[in-house]
Amino acid sequence: MSTQFKQIAGDTYWVGKIDNRQVPFHRLILAKGTTYNSYLLKTGKPTVIDTVDMEFGREYAECLAGMIDLMDIHYIVINHTEPDHSGGLAALASQALNATIVCTEIAVPELQEMYKLHSRNFLVVKDGDTLDIGGKTLLFKETPYLHTAETMITYCIEDQILFPCDIFSTHVAVENLFSDEAGFDITEDYKGYYAAIIHPHRRYVRTLLEAVKDMDIRMIAPSHGFLIREDIPKFIDLYATMSRETTQGKKAVIVYTTIKNSTKKMAKIIQDCLQENNIGTEVWDADKSSTADILNSIASADAVFIGSSTKYADMIGNLEDVLKELQHMNLEGKLAASFGSYGWSGEAIEVIQDYLNGTNMTVQSTSEVIKTTGMTHVEFPVRVRFSPKEPEKVQKIKNAAEFVSDLLLSSI
Ligand SMILES: Cc1cc2nc3c(=O)[nH]c(=O)nc-3n(C[C@H](O)[C@H](O)[C@H](O)COP(=O)(O)O)c2cc1C
Ligand SMILES: [Fe+2]
Ligand SMILES: [Fe+2]
Secondary structure, three states, rough: OEEEEEEEOOEEEEEEEEEOOOOOEEEEEEEOOOEEEEEEEEOOOOOEEEEHHHHHHHHHHHHHHHOOOOHHOEEEOOOOOOHHHOOOHHHHHHHOOOOOOOOOOOOHHHHHHOOOOOOOOEEEOOOOOEEOOOOOEEEEEEEOOOOOOOOOEEEEOOOOOEEEEOOOHHHHHOOEEHHHHHHOOOOHHHHHHHHHHHHHHHHHHHHHHHHHHHHOOOOOOOOOOHHHHOOHHHHHHHHHHHHHEEEEEEEEEEEEEOOOOHHHHHHHHHHHHHHHEEEEEEEOOOOOOOOOHHHHHHHOEEEEEEEOOOOOOOOOOOOOHHHHHHOOOOOOOOOOEEEEEEEEOOHHHHHHHHHHHHOOEEOHHEEEEEHHHHOOOOOOOOOOOOOOOHHHHHHHHHHHHHHHHHHHHOOO
């Protein structure tokens, strides 16, 4: 079925593609298919909000051309650069030659590179900026990491319509656009979408809830699945509920060895960050504590961080005794991460990682983080060159500790 359009309010039109295929997406199969929802606001300065999947770009541009002279399009708002929404931009921009592309700063180079748009006009918007589109005003709120760094949401102040792109979406190939016309309760689909796409980034749901708190929203017009115009508070509240932290006390154990305290400082940064996130902590210098005490502490932990600096290409002190014992313990269900300060190669950190991989704990790795969340700013093992005094190094350690906190505190 080709790209279609429908009026959803005054001069606002849904232009989209219903994709009935069970497409693979984010390592899921979208059993119920999905839709790619784009919107055209036929105002004094006609504006398109998001596009459709790359595969349907050409027919999308053709469909839009049946609704408006593409040369009249003034703005193309790109809330999120992932090509299931920005994918129609190449086809559209090549004909909408007068259009300025509106997005966040991080999105600019991504769109330029992906769609060869280096010579196009971009308007970078920041959190809270507004844009007059000729009789209507758009308000932009940055919602980083929901679910990628450059993401924002767009709110039409006069119409009280929120265009949140991936957020508040459902993966269902709907024929009836509105959830109240679905003929069934969409709540399970809505929750399933949240769990798969948004929940890995639930720390940032707080930013989102803050952003929408003072908006009077009459309609949520997301970019997958149903548009919502009934029970809006209920659907927003579901994000609040599902992103809430568990109230069960969680404990993390940090074990390290150090020559000149750089790895100890890393341990302290990890500890402080975990504590700020209401995780209980126990910290052990393996050279000043008995192996038995450390192992007891680990046995009752939910997460274990193990670190050493590198000396002559190896770990230092008594740490290896602990790591050897861990191989024989049942540590199922616990999270584990290795860390350490190093000078030039940091072998110790990798050796610890190997030992952890020999246990039945869930060992954090950069590869897993990227595969499960798409985030590239969280790295495991946590490697810091020399002392962790520069802000970037501290941030790197915190990112890792926050990531583990989020996993521990997830309530779904
Ligand atoms: C005797 C000695 C040997 C070292 N050997 C290595 C090495 O093989 N590879 C490396 O990456 N760093 C090496 N380093 C650098 C340390 O790992 C680095 O200074 C680190 O910040 C020390 O952290 P710490 O204070 O926690 O022990 C060595 C340092 C010393 C003093
Ligand atoms: Fe996305
Ligand atoms: Fe999407």
